[in-house]
Amino acid sequence: MAHPSDTRYLVAPGGTLRGRLRVPGDKSISHRSIMLAAIAEGETRISGFLEGADALATLNAFRRMGVRIEGPDGGEVRVQGVGMRGLQSPDGPLDMGNSGTSMRLLSGLLAGQAFPVTLVGDGSLSKRPMRRVTEPLAQMGARIGTTEGGTAPLDLAPVARLTGLDYTMPVASAQVKSSLLLAGLYAEGETCVTEPAPTRDHTERMLTAFGYSVRRHAAKVCLTGGGRLTGCRLTIPADISSAAFFLVGASIAPGSDLILEGVGINPTRVGVINILRAMGGDIELMDRRTAGGEPVADIRVRHAPLRGIRIPVDQVPLAIDELPVLFIAAACAEGETVLTGAEELRVKESDRIQVMADGLAKLGVCAEPLPDGMRIFGGALGSTGDADTIDAPSIDAHGDHRIAMSFAIAALRASGPVAIRDCANVETSFPGFVELAGSAGLSIQATRG
Structure with missing residues (x-):
């Protein structure tokens, strides 16, 4: 029955x-468009945004952190970026629903913020492995609590600073790569990720679109923390x-x-x-x-x-x-x-x-x-x-x-x-x-x- x-x-x-x-519109790119637009300086206009529950979980999370977002309306979204240090502490846990991309990428982006935050998800997401991102983030100085099984909820505590990392992924994963690069924006020095096989490079492409320098050498992608992103127009x-x-x-x-x-x-x-x-x-x-x-x-x-x-x-x-x-x-x-x-x-x-x-x-x-x-x-x-x-x-x-x-x-x-x-x-x-x-x-x- x-x-x-x-x-x-x-x-x-x-x-x-x-x-x-x-x-x-592309779900992976929709997620990243909101994340980077939120921490950019100035307005970003997005067209073709996916109005599905996963991408909306990302959008709503940034609204809860004080980012002014208009839309989505027919795939059109306008984001008033708050800059790299402009996010605010939410009034409770951020619910990622069923979206593994939201949880894994946000764990990196939020690892270097000056406020505590908890990421939760539905029953399915709460069973998915998170150590693949929390362990390398910990090597950068992040403090992220998980369940004994390494699953959500993720409790992120503020830290004095993150340090750049040269990390070789044991398994090809665009989510892990992206999470570390987003944490690298807030880290001192250079953060590099080496892939065992090529994975989707939407994060690298979009960082470049926002004016952030990303360097690729064969299977290694690197960036240096402390830069700034500038709002732009994006078509998904x-x-x-x-x-x-x-x-x-x-x-x-x-x-x-x-x-x-x-x-x-x-x-x-x-x-x-x-x-x-x-x-x-x-x-x-x-x-x-x-x-x-x-x-x-x-x-x-x-x-x-x-x-x-x-x-x-x-x-x-x-x-x-x-x-x-x-x-x-x-x-x-x-x-x-x-x-x-x-x-x-x-x-x-x-x-x-x-x-x-x-x-x-x-x-x-x-x-x-x-x-x-x-x-x-x-x-x-x-x-x-x-x-x-x-x-x-x-x-x-x-x-x-x-x-x-x-x-x-x-x-x-x-x-x-x-x-x-x-x-x-x-x-x-x-x-x-x-x-x-x-x-x-x-x-x-x-x-x-």
């Missing part, structure tokens, strides 16, 4: 994706992580021909395109341009027969958030697809390896979870059965937005209806998903309770 607050997706089988559409491109559901959907649904407008194609984020092309996908990048310091293009994707591959390990950090929907592509491909080197998936909003394997099994797909990935044998997709009743068998998304949307897309190749439960968190990253997917040709309904 569904929980009274549960949101379920009921998706009819088959369909074709056609037309032109624009997915919401459409989110490639949101576009990924339609890239896969159009690839697997016969007769599909879809154009996705103004999508960010940052080279540290295009793993989903590279992997789909390696599987035989028909993807064309059109009208390449730059928006807000980020490369952007319109993406045309048409149906193509896919084949199983061994996903290159160097593409994993470039597609870490898109791997769940790529598992759907693998399930529809001919032959075997193997993913390794993606243990990070185990500590996302859910254990995305196990949860995806369980859902694929319900659709009759042979999916073998591995400690750091998955082995999937492509073939016909089944159905969860009659989706017309509240008690219909369903796939459990475990409150993970990417799981829910991935299995909604799977219905394009299913033999019967697909029901998915615990989908409410889709609105945190992709508000309007059901309506936009429906306009493109997916027969999807959302019900509550």
Whole structure:
């Protein structure tokens, strides 16, 4: 029986994706735009801001720290920056909701402030590992308390000063890198982070847009503390992580021909395109341009027969958030697809390896979870059965937005209806998903309770 607050997706089988559409603004860039605009000097005008719960958690946190923010209104936001030392102590804990990006990046930005602050989150976020950021921040002199398990809430105490750090990350993570660079803004001397593999570089690009000097030498990125940021104008491109559901959907649904407008194609984020092309996908990048310091293009994707591959390990950090929907592509491909080197998936909003394997099994797909990935044998997709009743068998998304949307897309190749439960968190990253997917040709309904 569904929980009274549960949101379920009921998706009819088959369909074709056609037309032109624009997915919401990039979530990663939306977070960073508010953070840097808040500590800049002067006004920053932002367009294309993602009005989902995750990004709004970041925005509301800075309002609670005394930053005047107008909007969002149709993606438009105006931030009156308070400068590097202008943030004020909030009147209570800052609630990050379900947003790991908000919590991890803010732990760095707030580590060097002159006031105490506590960061809290929902049940899911409170289970996610935080030592990966709190331990290197402690090496810089930060004082951050966690639970015994190294999870939130995070209690940040004021410190006399932070000291720059030369840190080599054991695991590639843009959130860890960004957290340390943001702390480095407040540290004495130079802060450097060396990556074992390339990760998204939105923080570095945006710091440069705000006039802050960032230096990159091969896999090492450095900055010196004590500088200043200057307000500017920012245009946030459409989110490639949101576009990924339609890239896969159009690839697997016969007769599909879809154009996705103004999508960010940052080279540290295009793993989903590279992997789909390696599987035989028909993807064309059109009208390449730059928006807000980020490369952007319109993406045309048409149906193509896919084949199983061994996903290159160097593409994993470039597609870490898109791997769940790529598992759907693998399930529809001919032959075997193997993913390794993606243990990070185990500590996302859910254990995305196990949860995806369980859902694929319900659709009759042979999916073998591995400690750091998955082995999937492509073939016909089944159905969860009659989706017309509240008690219909369903796939459990475990409150993970990417799981829910991935299995909604799977219905394009299913033999019967697909029901998915615990989908409410889709609105945190992709508000309007059901309506936009429906306009493109997916027969999807959302019900509550």
